[in-house]
Amino acid sequence: MCLLPSHYDDVKQPLSDASAQDCLPYVLSHCNISVSSDDDIVVLREGQEHGCQAVIQVSKTWIVRIFKLYDGYRQSSDTISKIMQSLQGVVPVQPIGYHGTVPSTHHHYIVTQFVDGQALTEEQCKIPSVQQQYADFIKGVRSLLVPPDVTVKHFMQPRLLKLQALLAALPDSLAKRVGPLCSLDDFQDFRMVVRHNDMALKNILMQGETIAAVIDWEFASYKPEFADALWMSKKAARDSWGEDFPKVHNLGFKRYSDRLLWTENLCFFAEEYESEFSRHLEEALDARVI
Numbered sequence: 001m002c003l004l005p006s007h008y009d010d011v012k013q014p015l016s017d018a019s020a021q022d023c024l025p026y027v028l029s030h031c032n033i034s035v036s037s038d039d040d041i042v043v044l045r046e047g048q049e050h051g052c053q054a055v056i057q058v059s060k061t062w063i064v065r066i067f068k069l070y071d072g073y074r075q076s077s078d079t080i081s082k083i084m085q086s087l088q089g090v091v092p093v094q095p096i097g098y099h100g101t102v103p104s105t106h107h108h109y110i111v112t113q114f115v116d117g118q119a120l121t122e123e124q125c126k127i128p129s130v131q132q133q134y135a136d137f138i139k140g141v142r143s144l145l146v147p148p149d150v151t152v153k154h155f156m157q158p159r160l161l162k163l164q165a166l167l168a169a170l171p172d173s174l175a176k177r178v179g180p181l182c183s184l185d186d187f188q189d190f191r192m193v194v195r196h197n198d199m200a201l202k203n204i205l206m207q208g209e210t211i212a213a214v215i216d217w218e219f220a221s222y223k224p225e226f227a228d229a230l231w232m233s234k235k236a237a238r239d240s241w242g243e244d245f246p247k248v249h250n251l252g253f254k255r256y257s258d259r260l261l262w263t264e265n266l267c268f269f270a271e272e273y274e275s276e277f278s279r280h281l282e283e284a285l286d287a288r289v290i
Contacts, residue, residue, distance in 0.1 A: 020054035020066040022103045027064055027109045031098040035059060046272040053218075057114060062097060065110045067218055073197070074218045076103060077108035083144075083194055083220050086111075091140040092213045110217075117205030125207060125240045130251045133211045134204075134241070135249035140230055142193040152190045153225045159183055159267040166270050166277045177285050182263040187224070195223040199231070201240065216243065228259050229253035230268070262288075 021043065028035060035041065044063075045055040053067035067074055075083075076170060079097040088095065094112035101108050124130050152259050162182075167175055194201075197219035205212045208209050231237055232253065246253040270282045 004272040010208055014102055014105050014107075018054060018102075018105050018107070020068070020107055021056070023066050023105060023107050023109070024054070024056055024064065026102055027066060027098075027111070028058070029140060030100065031111055033062060033111070040130055053079070060114050060116075063094065063112050063114055063215075065112075065218065066102070066107050067109075068106050068109065073221075074108075075221055077110050080110055080217050080220060084110075086144050086194075087141065090143065091137045092211050094215060094216070115205055115215075117207050120204035120206050120211075122240055124199065124209065125201070126242070128208055129208055130206075130211070131241065131245065131249065135245075135251060137211065137214060140249060141196060142225060142228070144194045146194065146222050148196075150192045150222050151231045152192055153184060155192065155222075155224060156187050156267070157184055159271065160263075162274075162275050163237055163263075163267050163270040166274065167266075169265040170278060170281075174282065178266070178281070179262070180259060182260050182267070186260065186263075191225055192222045193225045194220060224264070226253075226256045226260060226264060229256045230264050233261060279282045 014026055024041075027033075042057040044057055045056065052070045053065070056064045056066070058064055066112070069076065077099040081096050084093050084096050087093045094115050096110070096112055098111040099109065125134075131261075154223040163181075167178060196214065196217065198216055199214075203216040206212055228251070229246065232241070232251075237245075242248075265284065266281065269277055269284070273280045
Protein backbone atom coordinates (compact mmCIF):
# COMPACT_ATOMS: atom_id res chain seq x y z
CA MET A 1 0.00 0.00 0.00
CA CYS A 2 1.35 3.42 -0.93
CA LEU A 3 1.46 5.68 2.11
CA LEU A 4 2.83 8.80 0.42
CA PRO A 5 1.37 11.04 -2.26
CA SER A 6 3.39 11.72 -5.39
CA HIS A 7 3.92 15.29 -4.23
CA TYR A 8 3.16 17.00 -0.92
CA ASP A 9 1.31 19.75 -2.77
CA ASP A 10 -1.30 17.07 -3.49
CA VAL A 11 -1.96 16.40 0.20
CA LYS A 12 -5.48 17.20 1.24
CA GLN A 13 -6.99 17.37 4.69
CA PRO A 14 -8.09 13.82 5.64
CA LEU A 15 -11.79 13.01 5.71
CA SER A 16 -13.55 12.75 9.06
CA ASP A 17 -13.57 8.93 8.95
CA ALA A 18 -9.87 8.62 8.08
CA SER A 19 -7.86 6.02 9.96
CA ALA A 20 -4.73 6.95 11.89
CA GLN A 21 -2.55 5.61 9.09
CA ASP A 22 -4.50 7.61 6.49
CA CYS A 23 -3.44 10.77 8.34
CA LEU A 24 0.28 10.16 7.84
CA PRO A 25 0.70 12.19 4.60
CA TYR A 26 -1.00 15.18 6.22
CA VAL A 27 1.21 14.94 9.32
CA LEU A 28 4.43 14.64 7.30
CA SER A 29 3.43 17.55 5.09
CA HIS A 30 2.34 19.73 8.02
CA CYS A 31 5.66 19.03 9.83
CA ASN A 32 7.74 19.56 6.67
CA ILE A 33 9.23 16.06 6.97
CA SER A 34 10.55 14.96 3.60
CA VAL A 35 10.51 11.30 2.59
CA SER A 36 11.97 10.07 -0.68
CA SER A 37 9.96 6.87 -1.08
CA ASP A 38 7.64 4.40 0.62
CA ASP A 39 10.72 2.34 1.45
CA ASP A 40 11.54 4.95 4.12
CA ILE A 41 8.25 4.21 5.91
CA VAL A 42 7.95 1.32 8.38
CA VAL A 43 4.58 0.77 10.06
CA LEU A 44 5.38 -0.52 13.56
CA ARG A 45 1.80 -0.73 14.78
CA GLU A 46 -1.46 -0.23 12.92
CA GLY A 47 -5.14 -0.98 12.77
CA GLN A 48 -5.72 -1.41 16.48
CA GLU A 49 -9.17 -0.45 17.73
CA HIS A 50 -10.56 0.14 14.22
CA GLY A 51 -7.71 2.31 12.99
CA CYS A 52 -7.67 4.60 15.99
CA GLN A 53 -3.90 4.52 16.33
CA ALA A 54 -0.73 3.89 14.35
CA VAL A 55 2.99 4.05 15.11
CA ILE A 56 5.19 4.67 12.09
CA GLN A 57 8.96 4.92 11.69
CA VAL A 58 10.14 7.45 9.11
CA SER A 59 13.62 7.10 7.59
CA LYS A 60 15.16 6.00 10.89
CA THR A 61 14.86 9.67 11.83
CA TRP A 62 11.36 10.09 13.25
CA ILE A 63 8.71 8.07 15.06
CA VAL A 64 5.19 9.28 14.26
CA ARG A 65 2.39 8.33 16.66
CA ILE A 66 -1.12 9.09 15.46
CA PHE A 67 -4.02 8.30 17.76
CA LYS A 68 -7.51 9.16 18.91
CA LEU A 69 -8.55 9.75 22.51
CA TYR A 70 -10.98 6.88 22.13
CA ASP A 71 -10.57 5.00 25.39
CA GLY A 72 -10.64 7.72 28.04
CA TYR A 73 -7.02 7.08 29.02
CA ARG A 74 -4.92 8.59 26.26
CA GLN A 75 -3.89 12.20 26.77
CA SER A 76 -3.95 14.99 24.19
CA SER A 77 -0.88 15.61 22.08
CA ASP A 78 -0.44 18.96 23.82
CA THR A 79 -0.41 17.36 27.28
CA ILE A 80 1.99 14.62 26.19
CA SER A 81 4.31 17.15 24.58
CA LYS A 82 4.45 19.28 27.72
CA ILE A 83 5.23 16.26 29.90
CA MET A 84 7.93 14.93 27.58
CA GLN A 85 9.53 18.35 27.19
CA SER A 86 9.61 18.74 30.98
CA LEU A 87 11.39 15.38 31.22
CA GLN A 88 14.18 16.27 28.78
CA GLY A 89 17.45 16.03 30.69
CA VAL A 90 15.69 14.45 33.69
CA VAL A 91 15.07 10.93 32.37
CA PRO A 92 15.82 9.26 29.01
CA VAL A 93 12.96 10.12 26.63
CA GLN A 94 12.79 10.68 22.89
CA PRO A 95 13.15 14.37 21.97
CA ILE A 96 9.88 15.85 20.73
CA GLY A 97 9.91 17.20 17.20
CA TYR A 98 6.29 18.10 16.48
CA HIS A 99 2.83 17.62 17.90
CA GLY A 100 -0.69 18.64 17.03
CA THR A 101 -4.07 17.46 15.76
CA VAL A 102 -5.34 16.47 12.33
CA PRO A 103 -8.34 18.70 11.51
CA SER A 104 -11.77 17.09 11.24
CA THR A 105 -10.52 13.58 12.19
CA HIS A 106 -10.11 13.87 15.99
CA HIS A 107 -6.64 12.34 15.60
CA HIS A 108 -3.70 13.65 17.59
CA TYR A 109 -0.08 13.18 16.59
CA ILE A 110 3.29 13.19 18.32
CA VAL A 111 6.51 13.14 16.28
CA THR A 112 9.64 12.19 18.22
CA GLN A 113 13.21 11.61 17.15
CA PHE A 114 14.05 7.99 16.39
CA VAL A 115 16.11 6.28 19.11
CA ASP A 116 17.70 2.97 18.20
CA GLY A 117 17.42 0.20 20.76
CA GLN A 118 15.97 -3.14 21.79
CA ALA A 119 13.11 -3.75 24.22
CA LEU A 120 14.18 -4.46 27.79
CA THR A 121 14.23 -8.19 28.62
CA GLU A 122 13.44 -9.93 31.91
CA GLU A 123 17.06 -11.10 32.04
CA GLN A 124 18.26 -7.48 31.88
CA CYS A 125 15.87 -6.59 34.73
CA LYS A 126 18.11 -8.61 37.06
CA ILE A 127 21.23 -6.55 36.28
CA PRO A 128 21.91 -4.17 39.23
CA SER A 129 22.90 -1.22 37.02
CA VAL A 130 19.69 -1.58 34.99
CA GLN A 131 17.62 -1.78 38.16
CA GLN A 132 19.25 1.43 39.38
CA GLN A 133 18.48 3.19 36.08
CA TYR A 134 14.86 2.10 36.30
CA ALA A 135 14.63 3.35 39.88
CA ASP A 136 16.19 6.67 38.85
CA PHE A 137 13.61 6.93 36.07
CA ILE A 138 10.73 6.51 38.55
CA LYS A 139 12.25 9.10 40.87
CA GLY A 140 12.84 11.53 38.00
CA VAL A 141 9.28 11.38 36.68
CA ARG A 142 7.88 11.72 40.19
CA SER A 143 10.00 14.84 40.75
CA LEU A 144 8.12 16.93 38.19
CA LEU A 145 5.80 19.61 39.53
CA VAL A 146 2.08 19.28 38.84
CA PRO A 147 -0.54 22.07 38.79
CA PRO A 148 -1.43 23.16 42.34
CA ASP A 149 -5.13 22.50 41.82
CA VAL A 150 -4.45 18.82 41.06
CA THR A 151 -4.73 17.20 44.49
CA VAL A 152 -4.96 13.64 45.76
CA LYS A 153 -8.13 14.35 47.76
CA HIS A 154 -9.87 15.76 44.68
CA PHE A 155 -8.75 12.73 42.68
CA MET A 156 -9.72 10.16 45.30
CA GLN A 157 -13.13 11.49 46.37
CA PRO A 158 -15.21 10.19 43.42
CA ARG A 159 -13.24 6.95 43.36
CA LEU A 160 -13.92 6.26 47.04
CA LEU A 161 -17.62 7.02 46.60
CA LYS A 162 -17.82 4.58 43.70
CA LEU A 163 -15.96 1.93 45.67
CA GLN A 164 -18.25 2.35 48.69
CA ALA A 165 -21.33 1.93 46.47
CA LEU A 166 -19.96 -1.29 44.97
CA LEU A 167 -18.98 -2.67 48.37
CA ALA A 168 -22.45 -1.89 49.76
CA ALA A 169 -23.99 -4.06 47.05
CA LEU A 170 -21.87 -7.12 47.93
CA PRO A 171 -23.07 -10.06 50.00
CA ASP A 172 -22.15 -9.56 53.67
CA SER A 173 -19.90 -12.63 53.64
CA LEU A 174 -17.72 -11.12 50.93
CA ALA A 175 -17.84 -7.52 52.16
CA LYS A 176 -16.59 -8.57 55.61
CA ARG A 177 -13.45 -10.03 54.06
CA VAL A 178 -12.41 -6.64 52.67
CA GLY A 179 -11.27 -5.31 56.04
CA PRO A 180 -10.58 -1.67 57.00
CA LEU A 181 -10.05 0.86 54.23
CA CYS A 182 -8.74 4.41 54.14
CA SER A 183 -11.07 7.39 54.35
CA LEU A 184 -10.69 10.55 52.29
CA ASP A 185 -8.88 12.32 55.14
CA ASP A 186 -6.19 9.65 55.08
CA PHE A 187 -5.02 10.98 51.71
CA GLN A 188 -4.52 14.63 52.62
CA ASP A 189 -0.74 14.39 53.14
CA PHE A 190 0.02 12.85 49.77
CA ARG A 191 0.62 14.53 46.44
CA MET A 192 -0.09 13.95 42.78
CA VAL A 193 2.80 13.10 40.45
CA VAL A 194 3.37 12.51 36.77
CA ARG A 195 3.11 8.82 35.91
CA HIS A 196 3.89 7.01 32.65
CA ASN A 197 1.08 4.43 33.18
CA ASP A 198 2.34 1.90 30.64
CA MET A 199 5.77 0.77 31.83
CA ALA A 200 5.77 -2.54 29.97
CA LEU A 201 9.22 -3.91 29.15
CA LYS A 202 8.55 -3.28 25.44
CA ASN A 203 8.38 0.46 26.16
CA ILE A 204 11.88 0.61 27.63
CA LEU A 205 14.51 0.75 24.87
CA MET A 206 17.96 -0.54 25.73
CA GLN A 207 21.37 0.02 24.16
CA GLY A 208 23.42 -2.73 25.74
CA GLU A 209 22.83 -2.36 29.48
CA THR A 210 21.81 1.31 29.25
CA ILE A 211 18.23 2.59 29.10
CA ALA A 212 18.26 4.66 25.91
CA ALA A 213 14.67 5.88 26.07
CA VAL A 214 11.29 5.21 27.63
CA ILE A 215 8.66 5.45 24.89
CA ASP A 216 4.87 5.38 24.47
CA TRP A 217 3.74 8.33 26.61
CA GLU A 218 0.15 8.50 25.35
CA PHE A 219 -1.18 7.31 28.71
CA ALA A 220 0.91 9.63 30.90
CA SER A 221 -1.18 11.49 33.46
CA TYR A 222 -1.29 12.84 36.98
CA LYS A 223 -1.75 10.08 39.53
CA PRO A 224 -1.34 9.77 43.32
CA GLU A 225 2.26 9.21 44.33
CA PHE A 226 1.43 5.75 45.75
CA ALA A 227 0.24 4.40 42.37
CA ASP A 228 3.81 3.29 41.55
CA ALA A 229 4.08 1.50 44.88
CA LEU A 230 0.90 -0.42 44.09
CA TRP A 231 2.28 -1.39 40.68
CA MET A 232 5.54 -2.65 42.21
CA SER A 233 3.49 -4.89 44.53
CA LYS A 234 1.82 -6.61 41.55
CA LYS A 235 2.98 -10.04 40.44
CA ALA A 236 4.13 -8.88 36.98
CA ALA A 237 6.40 -6.24 38.46
CA ARG A 238 7.74 -8.55 41.17
CA ASP A 239 8.50 -11.21 38.56
CA SER A 240 10.43 -8.69 36.47
CA TRP A 241 12.20 -6.59 39.07
CA GLY A 242 12.29 -8.76 42.18
CA GLU A 243 10.52 -8.77 45.53
CA ASP A 244 12.99 -6.40 47.19
CA PHE A 245 13.23 -3.81 44.40
CA PRO A 246 11.35 -0.98 46.17
CA LYS A 247 13.41 -1.45 49.35
CA VAL A 248 16.81 -1.81 47.71
CA HIS A 249 16.35 1.28 45.57
CA ASN A 250 14.87 3.52 48.28
CA LEU A 251 11.92 4.77 46.25
CA GLY A 252 10.11 6.11 49.29
CA PHE A 253 7.37 3.50 49.05
CA LYS A 254 7.78 2.49 52.69
CA ARG A 255 5.61 5.42 53.80
CA TYR A 256 2.57 3.82 52.15
CA SER A 257 0.69 1.51 54.48
CA ASP A 258 -0.80 -1.79 53.40
CA ARG A 259 -4.24 -0.35 54.08
CA LEU A 260 -3.61 2.60 51.75
CA LEU A 261 -2.36 0.35 48.92
CA TRP A 262 -5.27 -2.05 49.44
CA THR A 263 -7.73 0.85 49.20
CA GLU A 264 -6.07 2.10 46.01
CA ASN A 265 -6.14 -1.41 44.57
CA LEU A 266 -9.91 -1.71 45.15
CA CYS A 267 -10.49 1.77 43.71
CA PHE A 268 -8.67 0.60 40.60
CA PHE A 269 -10.93 -2.46 40.36
CA ALA A 270 -14.00 -0.24 40.78
CA GLU A 271 -12.84 1.95 37.88
CA GLU A 272 -11.64 -0.75 35.51
CA TYR A 273 -13.92 -3.69 36.24
CA GLU A 274 -17.16 -2.26 37.61
CA SER A 275 -19.36 -4.93 36.03
CA GLU A 276 -17.08 -7.73 37.32
CA PHE A 277 -16.02 -6.07 40.55
CA SER A 278 -16.99 -8.94 42.85
CA ARG A 279 -15.02 -11.49 40.82
CA HIS A 280 -11.87 -9.37 40.78
CA LEU A 281 -12.29 -8.64 44.47
CA GLU A 282 -12.54 -12.32 45.35
CA GLU A 283 -9.45 -13.11 43.28
CA ALA A 284 -7.55 -10.29 44.99
CA LEU A 285 -8.64 -11.45 48.44
CA ASP A 286 -7.50 -15.01 47.70
CA ALA A 287 -4.12 -13.83 46.43
CA ARG A 288 -3.70 -10.78 48.65
CA VAL A 289 -0.11 -9.65 49.08
CA ILE A 290 -0.78 -6.10 50.26
